[in-house]
Each structure stands twice: as structure tokens, then as C-alpha cells.
Amino acid sequence: MSDSGSDHTAKAVLPPARKRPRLAAGRARAMGLPTRGTTNANRLRRVDRWLVATQVPRLRDAARPLVVDLGYGASAVTTLELVARLGDEVDGLEVVGLEIDPERVASVEADRDPPRVDFRVGGFELAGLQPVVVRAFNVLRQYDEESAARAWQTMCAALGAGGLLVEGTCDEWGRRATWVALDESGPLTLTLSAKASDLERPSDLAERLPKALIHHNVPGQPVHAFLQAFDAAWAAAAGFSTFGPRQRWTASVEALAEQGWPLVGSSRRWRHGETTVRWEAVAPV
Numbered sequence: 001m002s003d004s005g006s007d008h009t010a011k012a013v014l015p016p017a018r019k020r021p022r023l024a025a026g027r028a029r030a031m032g033l034p035t036r037g038t039t040n041a042n043r044l045r046r047v048d049r050w051l052v053a054t055q056v057p058r059l060r061d062a063a064r065p066l067v068v069d070l071g072y073g074a075s076a077v078t079t080l081e082l083v084a085r086l087g088d089e090v091d092g093l094e095v096v097g098l099e100i101d102p103e104r105v106a107s108v109e110a111d112r113d114p115p116r117v118d119f120r121v122g123g124f125e126l127a128g129l130q131p132v133v134v135r136a137f138n139v140l141r142q143y144d145e146e147s148a149a150r151a152w153q154t155m156c157a158a159l160g161a162g163g164l165l166v167e168g169t170c171d172e173w174g175r176r177a178t179w180v181a182l183d184e185s186g187p188l189t190l191t192l193s194a195k196a197s198d199l200e201r202p203s204d205l206a207e208r209l210p211k212a213l214i215h216h217n218v219p220g221q222p223v224h225a226f227l228q229a230f231d232a233a234w235a236a237a238a239g240f241s242t243f244g245p246r247q248r249w250t251a252s253v254e255a256l257a258e259q260g261w262p263l264v265g266s267s268r269r270w271r272h273g274e275t276t277v278r279w280e281a282v283a284p285v
Helices: 043-061 077-087 102-105 145-158 201-209 222-236 239-245 245-258
Strands: 065-069 092-097 115-122 131-136 162-170 176-183 186-192 275-280
Touching: 043 131, 043 162, 043 176, 043 186, 077 092, 077 115, 077 222, 092 102, 102 115, 115 162, 145 162, 145 176, 145 186, 162 186, 162 201, 176 201, 186 201, 222 239, 222 245, 239 245
Parallel strands: 065 092, 065 131, 092 115, 131 162
Antiparallel strands: 162 176, 176 186, 186 275
16 A cells, blocks of 8 residues: 555546636635634644655655645644644745735734745635645635535645645544545545544544535445444454554554555554545545
8 A cells, every 4th residue: 555645546536616606705816714713732733744744755856845734723833833844854845824814814924934934815726826735724614515625626726736735624622633635636535533542433533524525424425334334343443442542543444454445555654543545435426
């Protein structure tokens, strides 16, 4: 199995956009709607660790290793954490935090240190930038499924050559998270990540599924079958609880792999309470 979250085999294509009004555009033609803006230090540590583990080669190979952090909120803390985590691995890293609310951009003026870290007004159009990686977390929960799909299309169209969008959600403390990795052709993978000791069962993560999946977690849909299989594997691995919740999680994921679920990434990621599956295995039908 590949150790990258950007495997290009059997990609799914984004659904075609219907002829409906564009997402709301505000000042500077920033597309989207303001989020609540709430955040906490270390809230996005799980996706950041995945980015370090899987996307550093992509950034190192880029002529300009530019990362966009979309919708960072009322504080720059998670953007600055992203800079620190990736900056140790990528020479010349540039991170631009985008917010649709100009007041939020103004409030983090003291945190600017261009070109290493900057903040601008922008939305799903990515402010005209062409980043190698986009981290967009907790920005699409307020949209309906069709609007979220159009936002995916807009962001993917704005990526630089070979770029990747990572869009997901997490709880307020970052203990439970899911995200989708997409390129210009559409979604590639779904990742589930959690503090295993915080779960009764893996399907507890269903409430954090991306907008494209959350309403499809019903019998007959692939994502529901995947979560049910994960729960069954978790129950069967109860004996591993003696060695700790991480070992139980790892044993559960190993069982999923043995059942033929198309998992992506090495087993090293499993020990962090993380599982990545190819999109086509969970995509709505």
C-alpha cells in the first residue's frame, strides 16, 4: 500500500455543478460565508500530522511550496501551528491564512511574517493564489451538500499544478476528525482519525463525516457499510484493550485490510488512531 494520501488510482470525478447562483461573494470577491470563527490550540494537530507524514514530498518538489489555510477563524493559532509543523520539513515554506471576514484578517496583523506566514481576505476562490496544498477545516459544515460540492470544485480549480485540497471537520478539541483529500479530478481518499480512548466504537466518528457523506450514512450506502465493518472489527478486537486503545484500533484496521477494504498508507499511521480508505469504497451511490 502507498504511504501517500494522494494516490491517483481510480479517481472519482466531482459531480457536475448545476446552473444555480454562485456561492455568496463578499468583499474582494471572496467566495463563501463567515464561519463561527471558534478554534483552540492543537485543534488541527491530527490533520497536520497527516500532512507532515504524507505531503512533505509534494511540497519539497514544488517550485513554490505554498500552503493555504482556509478559514482559520478568529485566531491565528492553528495557522501558526501549521507553519511550525511543516516549516521544519520544507525549506522555503509559505503559508497564507485566508478569511472571508476582513476584521479577522486585520486582527492577526501582528502574526504576519511574510513570506513565511501571511494573512489575506479570501474564500473558496483562494484569493487568486495557486497553492500546492490547501487545508480547509470546519468551513463547509454550514452548507448544504450541493453547495459544498460546488465549493470543492471551486477550490480544486484554483489549485496549483499537482495540488491537493484537504477538507474536513473535527470536534472542538481535535480528538475526533475526518477529512477528504482531493485533486483537480475529484476526491481521492477519506481519512478517519481519533483519540481511540475517546471512542465507544469507530462509528462515533460519523457525526464528523464531510458534507458529501454525512447524510449518506444509512443502510445501502458504502460509507455506512464501511463504518459497520469497522465497528464489527473493533468489537472483535476487544481483547487487545488489555494492551491499550491504540493497539485495539490497529488490530481493527488490520482486520479491515484483510477483508479487502482498499486502505491507503502504511501501518505506522494506524498506530496514531488513523485510517485512510480510497474514496471509491465509500462514495455515495
